[in-house]
Amino acid sequence: MGHINNKYYLGFEGEPEIIFTVVQKNNEKSEISIWSGYFNNIMQQITPVEGKWTALAYYYNLNIGWYDESPWLVDNIEDAYKQFKSIDKYKLDDLEEEILEEILELFKKSIEENNNVYISYE
Template identity: 85%
Template sequence: MEHINNKYYLGFEGEPEIIFTVVKQDNEKSGLSLWSGYFDNIMQQITPVEGKWTALSYYYNLNIGWYDESPWLIENIEGAYEQFKGIDKNKLDELELEILEKILELLKKSIEEKNNVYISYE
């Protein structure tokens, strides 16, 4: 069974879409679909570490990873989680903050349950 929450993509059909897909140990899939504009605004709040992009922001800023190959496995879920967790929430609007919380919840649960997480760009 597959359940993808597309609440944050509704109304943007035909625009670029980012999909986080969690694949559980029993191969059950769930995830979160969102308009790439929301994702871009959130990702732009991540700052370099000692002048270098790391973890998920590395792939985002170089337009590789999920831009080249979808679905793309996030190999460092912990690093991605820490980056999203470190975002200054005051720089996001209410809806972007809600999306960030959903992403954090998805990544944290995946770390705890040792699930794989993929990003797709469509």
């Protein structure tokens, strides 16, 4: 069993949902469920690199990856972490900033512990 944090999806049941799942080496899972509107606002703060989308923003902006297959393995956690880290949190509202911090912590811990991170779109 694992831990599911659905705090950022409560009240939006029935609307699109993004779920980040961390799978630890012992197959223990922890998840964070986010209303897609919050996730979209956060992702829209990531800017292209030299005019091109890279890493997680590439998949988001082309509507591929987790949109095609769920759960979808994030293939380069470090680059995704750097993209989230580059976001100007002052362009987000308080709740979106809190969600960004949760995502950053999830990716940072996954990097440190060499865990896999999956994204699901439901």
